Amino acid sequence: MSELTLHTSSLFDPKQKKFLPDVSISVDQTSGNIVKVWTRKAEREIKENDIDLRGKTVIPGMVDAHTHIFLHAYQERPSLNQKRDESAAERIIRSVNHCRKALLAGFTTYRDLGSESMGDSDANVRDAIARGLMPGPRLFVATKVIASTGSYEPRTENGGDGHVCLPAGADAVDGVEEIRRAVRRRIAAGADVIKFFADYRRRIMRYPPAQQHPYIHSVKFPPANPNPDVLLFNQEEMDTIVQEARLAECPVAAHCGTINGTLCAIKAGVHTIEHAYFANEEVFDQMIKNNVVFVPTLSVCEELHPKRLEEIKAKVACAHKKGVRLACGGDTGPVPHGSNARELELMMEAGVPVEDVIEAATVGGWDACGGDLCGLRFGWFDAGTRADIVALDTDPRDDRQAFRKVNFVMKDAAVYKKDGKMVMLDE
Ligand SMILES: [Zn+2]
Structure with missing residues (x-):
């Protein structure tokens, strides 16, 4: 099991229909699932190889x-x-x-x-x-x-x-x-x-x-x-x-x-x-x-x-x-x-x-x-759902075109886009 952790500062939870601050998510790259979703208490929880999506608006894929x-x-x-x-x-x-x-x-x-x-x-x-x-x-x-x-x-x-x-x-x-x-x-x-x-x-x-x-x-x-x-x-x-x-x-x-x-x-x-x-x-x-x-x-x-x-x-x-x-x-x-x-x-x-x-x-x-x-769960953030995560450069509450400004894409815990650019996967 290889785990990846992502950190956000504004994450939209579609189940509550609310934007939440300081949410972190761990995903398992073997199963493709989200493992854990929690509210971060301190900066030191952010480790070197984590994915930092702070400053962006994070929504489910x-x-x-x-x-x-x-x-x-x-x-x-x-x-x-x-x-x-x-x-x-x-x-x-x-x-x-x-x-x-x-x-x-x-x-x-x-x-x-x-x-x-x-x-x-x-x-x-x-x-x-x-x-x-x-x-x-x-x-x-x-x-x-x-x-x-x-x-x-x-x-x-x-x-x-x-x-x-x-x-x-x-x-x-x-x-x-x-x-x-x-x-x-x-x-x-x-x-x-x-x-x-x-x-x-x-x-x-x-x-x-x-x-x-x-x-x-x-x-x-x-x-x-x-x-x-x-x-x-x-x-x-x-x-x-x-x-x-x-x-x-x-x-x-x-x-x-x-x-x-x-x-x-x-x-x-x-x-x-x-x-x-x-x-x-x-x-x-x-x-x-x-x-x-x-x-x-x-x-x-x-x-x-x-x-x-x-x-x-x-x-x-x-x-x-x-x-x-x-x-x-x-x-x-x-x-x-x-x-x-x-x-x-x-x-x-x-x-x-x-x-x-x-x-x-x-x-x-x-x-x-x-x-x-x-047969699958996706579209929200919960342990056991597919790790489909998207980050937008702007906030759709202020910018009506925010959904076109996709900075980061993860599907099934694999990263396909980072910093606005496609990530080439091996194989
Ligand atoms: Zn049709």
Whole structure:
């Protein structure tokens, strides 16, 4: 057992939601756990080889509760479709870079919700990180998402029978028996979380100028919403997803756009709701009643639906006020990896107090990963929890951009960043 001791002068305890002075922490580099947390009485407790984080703001390693390691920002190469035009090798190499950036940005855990046409490779990247082959956050992965036929998958209308234009993004299944099998298939493939789409577009681009099929020259009376999200599964099917995942003690995340889809997913018993940009008070009340974690993904909203951002921030403020359990997840990927802190900033902009935001980005993230179902404890400072420790150069109570100024990163008791620079590990 090799022990390391860290000393802090301002440490945020997310369980008490308080900044505490003079806390010291011992970690065990063999197990990767925190051994002891105590309040320092005297200067002489600080030894020569200890890590001195005094003068910085220390928080637990952050959790991004909604990511896609194989995606990068759409605007980086707007003319191409990543899933179709980038090779599997390129996408894996990109994921290596994404994971390193995320870790150095202070994100020690990623809940990666869908491999986006990379099959089960997210489980392999997770294992490569766990085996020390590359630096990155601890991953909890979904492998392929579950959706129904003709929804979150390539369009087939021009491809002829059985041909698809893009590699499949989802495990497309219909009816309770297929769904049962699909959930078992995901767990066999190494999924830590089951992700399904409660609603989505069923027949995309159905009217000019984007329409493809059937071709119509002009539309005098276009529908108010030409491309609506609709339910992908009926209640019985959603119930089956959750019941089947429960047999394996696996948490379930639901992508939800509509109010109806969100309510059905909550009723089915999902663990987390993703996005829910149309959520209302009824939805939030149901979330509270059913202990659902809400991951509002404000960062991707800012990227993709900037016109609705203020309205959606107000919804998050309402959810927080009511007492909905929040977690920070950016839908990172479309939002660049390494800029994960944007989600925390947007939550603060929405009016959530900084203490609650840090809690949502740490303990809230652990909750989103399934809490004790995920097999580990992380996101706060206690003996036996993983030694994930981040130090910021500034105090987020004074500096709204503090979460971007990451000076020090420890994950599983290993130091990856010190004095603002990456630490090269042997092996
Ligand atoms: Zn996503």
